[in-house]
Every structure is written in structure tokens, then in C-alpha cells.
Amino acid sequence: MYMHTKTAEALRVMHDGKLPINLIFLIEGEDETRGTSISKFVTENAVKLKADMALVSNTQLYALSLPTLCIGLRGLVDMELEAVSPDRDLHSGLSGGAAPNPISGLMELLCKCKDVTSSIRIPCMYDDVAAPAPVERESWKGLPFNAEEFLREEVGASELIGEAGYSVLERVWARPTMEIHGIAGGFTDAGSKTVIPSRAVAKISFRLVPNQNPQRILKSFGNFLQYNAPIGIGIQLRVLSAAPAVLVDPNHPAIRIAAQAFSDVFGEPTVLTRNGCSIPVVGDFATHVGIPTVLMGFGLRDDGLHSPNEKYRLENYYTGIMTIAHLFEQLGEQYCPMA
Numbered sequence: 001m002y003m004h005t006k007t008a009e010a011l012r013v014m015h016d017g018k019l020p021i022n023l024i025f026l027i028e029g030e031d032e033t034r035g036t037s038i039s040k041f042v043t044e045n046a047v048k049l050k051a052d053m054a055l056v057s058n059t060q061l062y063a064l065s066l067p068t069l070c071i072g073l074r075g076l077v078d079m080e081l082e083a084v085s086p087d088r089d090l091h092s093g094l095s096g097g098a099a100p101n102p103i104s105g106l107m108e109l110l111c112k113c114k115d116v117t118s119s120i121r122i123p124c125m126y127d128d129v130a131a132p133a134p135v136e137r138e139s140w141k142g143l144p145f146n147a148e149e150f151l152r153e154e155v156g157a158s159e160l161i162g163e164a165g166y167s168v169l170e171r172v173w174a175r176p177t178m179e180i181h182g183i184a185g186g187f188t189d190a191g192s193k194t195v196i197p198s199r200a201v202a203k204i205s206f207r208l209v210p211n212q213n214p215q216r217i218l219k220s221f222g223n224f225l226q227y228n229a230p231i232g233i234g235i236q237l238r239v240l241s242a243a244p245a246v247l248v249d250p251n252h253p254a255i256r257i258a259a260q261a262f263s264d265v266f267g268e269p270t271v272l273t274r275n276g277c278s279i280p281v282v283g284d285f286a287t288h289v290g291i292p293t294v295l296m297g298f299g300l301r302d303d304g305l306h307s308p309n310e311k312y313r314l315e316n317y318y319t320g321i322m323t324i325a326h327l328f329e330q331l332g333e334q335y336c337p338m339a
Contacts, residue, residue: 021328054291056297058295060298068297070275075207076208091194109229124216135250136274142271143169163175176208183203184202208244218239243280245283
């Protein structure tokens with residue numbers, strides 16, 4: 001956001017106190033706490049926010065010095081799944097073998113959600129999944145992607161997993177996923193306590209792709225959980241947030257102008273990618289304001305997002321200001337407001 005602020009400051013100096021386009025700044029700080037305030041604000045202030053396009057710089061360059069526009073984001077359904085039974089903690093010596101164990105039941109239920117090939121077994125999960133457009137697939141082929149390098153430098157595991165028949169980029173950008181983020185329950189302190197706990201909780205999420213309806217997926221998931229719940233285990237599903245995936249038309253005038261502006265500054269053709277992450281406000285802009293979002297970010301894939309020592313390259317910060325300034329000037333000269 002500070003790149004955008006400094007861009008406006010620089011352009012006002014360059015253009016005698018004026019800007020080449022009209023700007024509305026919308027800034028929020030709840031990215032890691034569900035972002036409910038900004039979604040509510042956009043919904044209630046669609047007329048006030050009316051514009052020709054939005055600009056969000058929360059994405060990355062695919063590689064250093066490679067101009068990159070992201071045109072697709074996965075949606076996100078964030079949930080808590082709780083297993084309960086019995087009504088209090090029990091002694092495993094007195095009740096083990098007869099009393100249901102919520103941790104075991106929760107693990108059993110979660111294991112039923114995916115098979116050994118990483119395919120999700122929840123009915124209707126893949127019904128509405130749209131394949132990437134040919135222009136996207138062609139753009140992805142030209143990316144400097146190496147699966148072994150990705151495994152070694154970005155994943156740090158012994159092997160990659162995922163659905164058979166799909167490339168790594170398709171699996172992380174254009175296929176739905178289910179992940180377990182944490183499980184809590186029972187006794188986990190130092191020492192021993194042979195307890196059968198009364199409850200266990202798992203934090204889980206779905207990443208959805210364009211055309212998938214979060215509410216339809218949630219209804220199917222709820223039915224799946226109730227049908228497959230282990231004997232004696234009560235199941236409660238709490239939805240923390242739900243946002244659909246977003247796909248921006250690569251032929252939209254704003255995208256074409258942004259791609260050219262990116263190329264002008266970097267001296268390389270702009271590539272079109274997707275991002276496996278979610279930026280729910282992009283969907284809010286499309287749904288409630290009716291505008292496309294240009295996802296022009298300047299981070300790098302090794303910035304360590306959500307990790308210790310997360311970074312942002314200073315050179316990219318300054319290049320970002322220059323690129324966004326050039327974009328705004330080009331928009332002022334070329335862009336015709338959509339009817």
C-alpha cells in the first residue's frame with residue numbers, strides 16, 4: 001500500500017499537483033484476521049467505491065525481473081471441526097476399549113476426506129471445476145519452473161504429492177485442495193496422563209477454484225461428515241470464513257494496459273499466472289462494485305510469507321513505485337471507461 005501512496009506523491013510532483021487519473025484508496029489491516037470489516041465496507045459502500053478498475057499489489061513476480069500479472073486466485077473456506085464424546089475426560093484404564101475417543105474419531109473422519117492420491121472424496125467437490133484456458137496453459141509453459149527446484153527450495157520435503165495427471169502449477173493454482181492446519185485435544189504437556197479426552201478440534205480449509213460455489217461445497221461437506229462420523233462421536237462444523245475463487249478476464253482493457261506498462265518498465269514480456277492463495281476483497285470488488293482487479297505485485301516467491309524472517313526486497317519496492325506510476329499515466333492516456 002505504501003508503494004501506491006508514494007506513487008501518488010511522485011505523480012503529483014511530476015504533474016503540477018495533479019494526478020493523471022482519479023484515485024480512491026481503500027486500506028485495511030485485517031489480512032490475517034479474516035478481513036470481515038473490509039468485506040462489509042465494500043458491500044455497504046458499492047456506490048461510493050464505483051470505479052473502472054481496482055489495483056491490488058499483494059502478489060508476486062514469478063521470478064526476479066519477470067513482470068507478472070496474476071489473473072486467478074483460489075477461494076478459501078476456513079473451518080473448525082470439533083469431535084465430542086464422552087461428556088467428560090475419562091481414565092483410559094477404566095474406560096479404554098469401550099468409550100469412544102474423539103481424537104481417534106476425528107483422525108478417522110479426516111482420513112476419509114482424501115484418498116492416497118490426494119483426491120478429495122467429498123461429493124460434488126470436482127463437479128464445477130473449470131480447466132485453465134488455453135492461453136493460460138500456454139503462458140505457464142514459458143515460465144522458468146523446475147519441479148526439483150520447487151521441491152528443494154520452496155517445499156523442503158522429500159517428495160511432492162498431488163493429483164495424478166496434473167502439473168505442479170495446475171495443482172497449486174487451478175485445483176481445489178483440502179488441508180489440515182492443526183489438531184488439538186487431550187493431554188499434550190510433559191509427562192504422562194492416560195486420559196480419554198472429551199473433545200478434539202481440527203482447523204481445516206478448502207482452497208476452491210473458479211466456478212466452485214462455497215455454499216454448495218459446505219452443504220455437501222456437512223452431509224459427508226454426518227454420514228461418515230464414527231459411532232459414538234458427535235460432530236460440529238463451524239465455518240470461520242468463506243470466499244469464492246476469482247478469475248479476471250485476460251482480455252479486459254485494464255489487464256492489457258497493465259501488462260504493457262509492466263513490460264515497458266521491466267523490458268520483458270509480461271506473463272500471466274494464477275496464485276493458489278486467496279484475496280477475498282477481489283471477489284467483493286467484482287460482485288458488489290462490478291469492476292476487475294489488476295493484481296500487480298512485486299514480491300518474490302522466496303519472501304517467506306507467513307514464516308520467520310519474512311522479507312520484501314527494497315529494489316522491488318522502488319521498481320514497484322515506478323511501474324505503478326507508469327501504469328497510472330498509461331491509464332490516464334488510454335483507458336476508456338467501460339459502459
